[in-house]
Amino acid sequence: MPLITLPGLRAHGLTAGRRVLTQADLTVSRTAGGNRHTVQRLCARIHRRLVTRLLLAVLAWAMVLAGCGGGTDDSRVVTDGEIRFSVQWADSTNGPPSATQALAVHVVYEGETLAQKLFLPPPERGLTEYRVGGIPRNITVTVVIEAKPSAEGTGNSLAVAQAHVATPAQGHETFRATLTSEVHSVDVSPATLDLHVGQTGTLIATARNNRNEVVLVNQSSWEWLGANTQIGLTADGALASAEALSEGAATITARDRESGRTSMGVQITATPLEDTEPRLAWAKFRGTHLNTGRGIGSGATGTLKWAHQTAGDIGSSAAVGADGTIFFGSWDKHLYAVNAADGSLKWKFPTENIVLSSPAIGTNGTVYVGSWDHHLYALDETTGALKWRYKTDGQVYSSPAIAADGTVYVGSADRHLHAIDGSTGILRWKYPTGDIVNSSPAIGIDGTVYVGSYDHHLYAINGVTGTLKWTYKTSNFIASSPAIGADGTIYMGSRNSRIYAINAGDGSTRWTYRTGGGVLSSPAIGDDGTVYVGSNDRQLFALDGATGELKWKFLTEHRIYSSPAIGGDGTVFVGSEDKHLYAINGATGALMWKYLTGLNILSSPAIGADGTVYIGSNNRLHALH
Secondary structure (H helix, E strand, O other), X not given: OOOOOOOOOHHHOOOOOXXXXXXXXXXXXXXXXXXXXXXXXXXXXXXXXXXXXXXXXXXXXXXXXXXXXXXXXXXXXXXXXXXXXXXXXXXXXXXXXXOOOEEEEEEXXXXXXXXXXXXXXXOOOOOEEEEEEOOOOOOEEEEEEEEEOOOOOOOOOOEEEEEEEEOOOOOOOOOOOOOEEOOOEEEEEOOEEEEEOOOEEEEEEEEEOOOOOEEOOOHHHEEXXXXXXXXXXXXXXXXXXXXXXXXXXXXXXXXXXXXXXXXXXXXXXXXXXXXXXXXXXXOEOOEOOOOOOEOOOOOOOOOEEEEEEOOOOXXXXXXXXXXXXXXXXXXXXXXXXXXXXXXXXXXXXXXXXXXXOOOEEOOOOEEEEEOOOOEEEEEEXXXXXXXXXXXXXXXXXXXXXXXXXXXXXXXXXXXXXXXXXXXXXXXXXXXXXXXXXXXXXXXXXXXXXXXXXXXXXXXXXXXXXXXXXEEEEOOOOOOOOOEEOOOOOEEEEOOOOEEEEEOOOOOOEEEEEEOOOOOOOOOEEOOOOOEEEEOOOOEEEEEOOOOOXXXXXXXXXXXXXXXXXXXXXXXXXXXXXXXXXXXXXXXXXXXXXXXXXXOOOOOOOEEOOOOOEEEEEXXXXXXXX
């Protein structure tokens, strides 16, 4: 029967196999004379040597089994086959990072992983015990605990603890693991942000470890700092929306509360809006999408050039096409297109009810206008042919506004603001207010749509999504259409006799000015920021746009429903129910001239590129040069 080879036998001169002794050891030299006693002595010597070497080999093997550290085989593991230890957070009020989904535990001995397990993270308060089995006793192991952002234990560690633990001969070891955050730094992008007043920009915070790897942080752990009255912040975890409320600057930082790390400051600068109005024509009510009521033409002296008569009163205000065609509506249910040179008819389009809405001219050759028949119409600018019509659930008195992407916004007596695809007439969205919407919307440079409602509120609505940004409440209905200043301030009037200046960013009040009557007139804004608006107290007011202080006021002989228009030379034109159109020096408030139309003026003046002023009164559109 062969011998069993044990590790270490060969090192002590013994070999495995059937021949344990060498041939030389077993041969009796015949030269020794065959002496029997000599052979016996030799065999005894060999026996002693064999026993000694065998004992050494067995001892060496026992040491290997014991890990070269002594001890007995019974002490390698606990009786149930596992060694136990506890993990306790250093601060019982602050557990692992809140984004932790798993704890990855590794037990390492001399560079070799003896065991690894995944555990659910502990509650924020209290002690949780963890157990890992299969660990030899009487050795010192390294226990590494990592807080991971996924239940599978993947991703960069959020926090790490490491401890050296001597496994006891009996029982189990309990130790406290102190988690240290792996967040080494926080950065925010972009590093700088330049905004115009009324615009918004997005900031993104990122946590990184000392290897510059991204570390996930719970969204609720982020804190954004540095907002002021010029720059507002709306935070959503690692994202923040910075909004330029007024001219100025702010330094914004992001902080991870759990690690205490704070980013470098991001410099945000807010500058006044650039005047981006395409002021080559009076394309809609109040001139352009900002509703500033400013034109480029000047030089009118109040002399009648022509008058075009319709079959009904004219409350609609004119729009001037690029080729000089004048578009306006009438109570006789038609939209008219007349020649600028002599007022002759080019075409007219019949609707099914009166047209008080003022037309808007798109860059795609389409004229948009509302009617009391509940429809918004899209007509070919050259021929007057119908392209499409969109039905609301109420009368459309509001005048449409056209965004840069072609979306047409219009209010309705159905209490909604409607956003309609200008090419197809398909609804994109509609936003409900609490009452009819006669106010005509203004569109900010960032695409925000502002419109008033008879429910006493001014609404700021995201032009793309139709979601509400903010509302501003007055104490009476709003028929006045908002105007947007160069610094983003929103100006409007209310039936409660007040004129308002409102921050575009958050809807807060900048100033109010009280007149002596309801303000249904819409403001106009001069190049220098002066705000002009009429009132039912028969006066036209000129107010400092920044402070609301009165510059001057001009008294007419009756209520002013008409909205003022400003010529390229600063002259302010406004109609009154006293049957006159007034031309007033915008700087001083002095009367330059007035023109008697003969009947009440409910429409508002429009200014052509050549300076001609168009105003509706009773059933006639007057062209003054």
